[in-house]
Amino acid sequence: MSLTSSLITRVLIVRVLTALLGCSVLAACSSGISSLPRLPSANQAEYLLQPGDELRVSVQNVADANGTYIIDGSGAISLPLLQEVQVAGLSLRSIERAIGDGYLKRGLLKNPVVSVQPGALRPFYVIGEVNRPGEQPYRQGMTVLSAVAAAGGYTYRAAEGVVEVIRNVDGREIRTRAMEESIIMPGDRIIVHERWF
Numbered sequence: 001m002s003l004t005s006s007l008i009t010r011v012l013i014v015r016v017l018t019a020l021l022g023c024s025v026l027a028a029c030s031s032g033i034s035s036l037p038r039l040p041s042a043n044q045a046e047y048l049l050q051p052g053d054e055l056r057v058s059v060q061n062v063a064d065a066n067g068t069y070i071i072d073g074s075g076a077i078s079l080p081l082l083q084e085v086q087v088a089g090l091s092l093r094s095i096e097r098a099i100g101d102g103y104l105k106r107g108l109l110k111n112p113v114v115s116v117q118p119g120a121l122r123p124f125y126v127i128g129e130v131n132r133p134g135e136q137p138y139r140q141g142m143t144v145l146s147a148v149a150a151a152g153g154y155t156y157r158a159a160e161g162v163v164e165v166i167r168n169v170d171g172r173e174i175r176t177r178a179m180e181e182s183i184i185m186p187g188d189r190i191i192v193h194e195r196w197f
Helices: 002-029 092-105 144-150
Strands: 054-059 067-070 076-079 083-086 114-118 124-128 134-136 162-169 172-179 189-192
Touching (some): 054 092, 067 076, 092 114, 124 144, 144 162, 144 189
Parallel strands (some): 124 189
Antiparallel strands (some): 054 067, 124 134, 162 172
16 A cells, blocks of 8 residues: 555656646746836827938928928938928927927028928838738837738737837837737837747
């Protein structure tokens, strides 16, 4: 009887150790995405323009200024009569004020009326377990799910629902995890990881 109970105890110990080893292997195989901080919610009105973004500018009574401008590498656009205007890191409304203030300070317009609208914003990138990885055009209000759909959807190997998003904030690269309903921004890099089991 003692030999049988000793054998049963050993079998149980081996099973428990096997289960623990399996759990530790699975934990080691995970992508580590769960340890990343969550992507903060983004409000489209808060988007700050960056080099490479395109703007449509309209200035009342200055027909030469009306047009499309791409923010250059130094963060500026060049407008007639004003020359360089620094716009990188500003919202659309702040850019309107900066342009209007420029015409006002130079005495070129008494009551400047400026409209700035986004043109083509920087693309975003989806890599990993999607059917068409690569560069995608950005549209306002896009979510992670719409970005994955633009990249052809998840592959059968994809860990669906949660992705990694790499975003440049104030010149620093920030890695976060995001749910499918999270809003993305121009320039984001979205990584869809592979599921293991």
